[in-house]
Amino acid sequence: MTIRPICITGEPVLHTVAEEVKVFDNELRQLVEDMYQTMDEAPGVGLAATQVGVGLRVFTYNWTEDDGTHLRGVVINPELELGPISDDEPDDETESEGCLSFPTYRFPIKRADYALLTGVDLEQNPVKIEAHGWLARIFQHEFDHLDGLLYIDKLRNEFKVEVEEITNEEGWGVDGLSWLPGKDKIEA
Ligand code: ZN
Numbered sequence: 001m002t003i004r005p006i007c008i009t010g011e012p013v014l015h016t017v018a019e020e021v022k023v024f025d026n027e028l029r030q031l032v033e034d035m036y037q038t039m040d041e042a043p044g045v046g047l048a049a050t051q052v053g054v055g056l057r058v059f060t061y062n063w064t065e066d067d068g069t070h071l072r073g074v075v076i077n078p079e080l081e082l083g084p085i086s087d088d089e090p091d092d093e094t095e096s097e098g099c100l101s102f103p104t105y106r107f108p109i110k111r112a113d114y115a116l117l118t119g120v121d122l123e124q125n126p127v128k129i130e131a132h133g134w135l136a137r138i139f140q141h142e143f144d145h146l147d148g149l150l151y152i153d154k155l156r157n158e159f160k161v162e163v164e165e166i167t168n169e170e171g172w173g174v175d176g177l178s179w180l181p182g183k184d185k186i187e188a
Contacts, residue, residue, distance in 0.1 A: 083114030
């Protein structure tokens with residue numbers, strides 16, 4: 001297993017709709033193993049293949065519910081059914097997300113409280129997970145990555161100027177930037 005560099009906003013693969021997985025081979029297995037290791041080392045609660053520079057519809061997740069239930073897995077060619085998303089202002093404390101591809105910053109964003117995730121695993125067995133709360137949020141965040149969207153693309157207008165300023169200050173928003181978990185010190 002290998003920790004792979006995580007692409008930073010501006011890298012074209014992050015902003016491109018990922019392709020459906022058609023071949024379930026060792027290369028895919030290797031990708032998923034590396035994604036688990038990269039996600040753990042970052043650390044992150046989810047990681048999309050596009051974030052390690054691979055434009056395929058795959059994401060991993062790792063989340064412990066309040067009751068201690070540990071959910072860890074991979075979904076390939078996911079589909080996501082969502083409950084309603086409120087128009088209310090998102091709460092700074094309880095609804096702020098971060099992203100390993102826009103590292104160290106957090107912004108609040110409304111998400112559906114309910115998500116039904118379907119797809120397949122590495123053995124092409126069906127995956128079906130009903131999620132609420134943060135797990136539902138993780139699924140929405142990672143699913144958006146596969147459609148070439150970062151959460152910063154979906155923020156309310158009031159945050160967009162700040163995102164642009166950060167992007168400029170950090171020198172992000174250009175092709176070819178990445179950071180390596182375990183080596184580069186970044187708190188995401
Ligand atoms: Zn992200």
